[in-house]
């Protein structure tokens with residue numbers, strides 16, 4: 321049976337979910353904050369995560385964003401309010417679904433089953449990921465990228481940079497975060513490396529590199545990927 325990692329700091333809710341999920345036959349792991357959740361997710365490779373948004377030490381959005389960079393494990397977010405902003409943010413960060421508190425166990429169970437069924441049907445060879453944004457398309461498994469239907473020739477770092485920006489569409493990413501994601505922790509260069517690669521990337525993907533539409537500069541922070549308003553908005557994963 322699948323293993324589910326529950327990241328939830330409310331003891332009563334966590335205990336109830338733990339008990340009910342085990343009764344359904346799932347193996348349940350439980351983390352009480354975001355940092356512990358990340359650790360368990362990396363160490364024990366659960367089949368599905370249930371992540372509360374309001375968590376001590378590291379919030380559920382951050383957990384979702386970080387893990388989505390590393391794997392395609394299914395994630396369900398627990399939102400505390402009828403807050404559409406939270407739900408949309410969660411889904412944009414790569415969550416598969418959300419459940420709004422208070423919810424019935426039956427409702428959560430139905431979502432879990434649907435998502436696990438979907439994950440099983442995913443073609444094996446497994447990590448296929450297509451990122452679509454306006455006239456851009458990136459396939460991270462074959463490491464190919466297209467603008468309109470013309471294929472782009474992108475060196476490795478520019479490819480990784482583009483994929484990282486597209487996965488985090490609408491979110492401002494700092495130069496340090498991009499350095500860490502694309503070049504790795506032990507890279508000795510500085511944040512100007514990011515600026516140089518962004519310039520090269522813009523020359524390839526922007527219709528007018530002097531007036532970028534996809535990769536926006538966020539003053540004092542870094543960069544943000546946006547789909548120009550007059551282009552198709554769909555993102556497919």
Ligand code: CA
Pocket residue numbers: 328329330372373374375
């Ligand atoms: Ca909470």
